[in-house]
Amino acid sequence: MADQRPxxxxxxFDVFHDLLRWGGCEVRRGYGGWVPEVYDLxxxxxxxxxxxxxxxxxxxxxxxxxxxxxxxxxxxxxxxxGLEVFALDSDARMLEILDEKASLLPPCDHKRLTLLxxxxxxxxxxxxxxxxxxxxxTFLYLGSLDDQRKALRSIYNCLMPxxxxxxxxxVPKPNPSADEPYLTSHLDPATGTLLLxxxxxxxxxxxxxxxxxAFTMLLPRQGSPQVFxxxxxxxxxxxxxxxxxxxxxxxxxRTLLGDYDGGxxxxxxxxxxxxxxxxx
Ligand SMILES: C[S@@+](CC[C@H](N)C(=O)[O-])C[C@H]1O[C@@H](n2cnc3c(N)ncnc32)[C@H](O)[C@@H]1O
Numbered sequence: 001m002a003d004q005r006p007x008x009x010x011x012x013f014d015v016f017h018d019l020l021r022w023g024g025c026e027v028r029r030g031y032g033g034w035v036p037e038v039y040d041l042x043x044x045x046x047x048x049x050x051x052x053x054x055x056x057x058x059x060x061x062x063x064x065x066x067x068x069x070x071x072x073x074x075x076x077x078x079x080x081x082g083l084e085v086f087a088l089d090s091d092a093r094m095l096e097i098l099d100e101k102a103s104l105l106p107p108c109d110h111k112r113l114t115l116l117x118x119x120x121x122x123x124x125x126x127x128x129x130x131x132x133x134x135x136x137x138t139f140l141y142l143g144s145l146d147d148q149r150k151a152l153r154s155i156y157n158c159l160m161p162x163x164x165x166x167x168x169x170x171v172p173k174p175n176p177s178a179d180e181p182y183l184t185s186h187l188d189p190a191t192g193t194l195l196l197x198x199x200x201x202x203x204x205x206x207x208x209x210x211x212x213x214a215f216t217m218l219l220p221r222q223g224s225p226q227v228f229x230x231x232x233x234x235x236x237x238x239x240x241x242x243x244x245x246x247x248x249x250x251x252x253x254r255t256l257l258g259d260y261d262g263g264x265x266x267x268x269x270x271x272x273x274x275x276x277x278x279x280x
Contacts, residue, residue: 035216035228036093038195039071041186046136048260049273050077053133053166056275057083060130060164067120067155068138072098079109086125086158088116121150128160134167136271140234143209145245148235152249161280165251168273171265172236178203178210194219208236239265242274251276 034042053074057064062083066075069087071094078085079102089095095115102110114126120134121142132155142148155165178201186195199214216228237245239256246253253276258269265272 034070034094035230036071036091036097038186038216038218039094039097040073041188041195042197044071044073046073049135049168050074052257052260052262052273053135054078054081056164056166057081057131057133062131063125063127063129065123065125065129065132065155065158067123067132067134068141069098070094072101074133074135075113076101076105079105079112082109082112084112084114086114086116086129088118088120088123090117090119092117121147121154123154123158125158128163129158130160130163132159132163132165134165136168137170137234139167140169140237141232143233143235145235148237148245149249152245152251156250156278159278161278163278164254165246165276165278166273167242167246167276168271169237169242170234171269171272172208172238173270175203192221210234210236239272242272246274246276250279252279 054077057078058081062078063086064078064083065086065088066072066078067088069075069085069089070091072087075085075087075098087095087098089098095117099113099115102113116123116125118124134155139148139151142151159165181198181200183196183198185197187193188195196217196219197214199212202211203209204211211231211233213231214229216230218226220226243253243256253274255275256265257263257273257275258265258271260273
């Protein structure tokens with residue numbers, strides 16, 4: 001039976017693509033949630049998780065493995081705090097931007113950074129990490145339980161015995177407005193470039209995933225607009241599923257937080273942050 005639910009169809013993207021090219025836009029298509037060049041403009045000012053991550057990092061003493069580090073929203077404060085960081089991301093451009101930012105730090109801080117262009121399902125660190133951080137839903141890009149298991153086993157192997165894992169994911173909940181389109185804009189004060197971002201999500205309750213189609217349009221003051229069209233999925237993880245997955249992969253759940261102030265997760269929580277220890 002044809003799917004009658006609203007949502008941006010993949011075919012729509014083909015037409016949109018041709019239309020934009022015809023209009024003189026540079027169009028890039030890809031899989032994955034973010035455009036490295038505009039990640040900081042869109043997400044860079046999110047700081048809620050930083051104090052707890054820093055506290056945990058200081059408690060363990062490092063090194064810290066920042067999984068899916070992106071442009072270094074967490075890596076940079078960790079370096080500033082005097083910690084050694086293994087910054088891991090599958091996207092080379094994200095790592096380049098992070099390195100450009102880290103090179104502005106005092107040389108003694110920059111020196112403590114190791115960049116790893118790797119997939120977290122198969123990660124290797126120069127030496128065992130004391131803390132691994134997988135922030136704000138990054139783990140959910142792993143679209144199947146198999147991939148999530150692979151990643152956890154791989155993270156386990158990168159940690160020292162007793163090493164700690166910080167895993168922050170959203171709590172799946174019924175959301176009547178989930179399928180509604182989302183549109184937002186940002187103005188880059190440094191360049192005057194206007195950024196338009198639109199996304200539409202389709203929830204699949206059988207495979208327990210959110211399927212997202214999004215566009216990011218950059219309108220510079222001068223020159224042609226650039227458009228990025230992207231599709232990706234978020235795999236849902238329910239609290240007990242997360243507990244089982246961690247146990248299964250050799251971790252002991254220390255606590256499941258429901259916010260960045262250290263409160264325990266409960267039915268009102270929007271995010272859940274598992275803090276787990278590697279069993280030796
Ligand atoms: C939402 S961003 C998070 C960036 C940063 N940790 C933060 O909190 O701002 C997710 C990042 O994970 C990376 N990523 C996604 N899947 C990955 C995988 N399987 N292995 C390594 N990195 C991955 C993406 O390239 C992206 O930079």
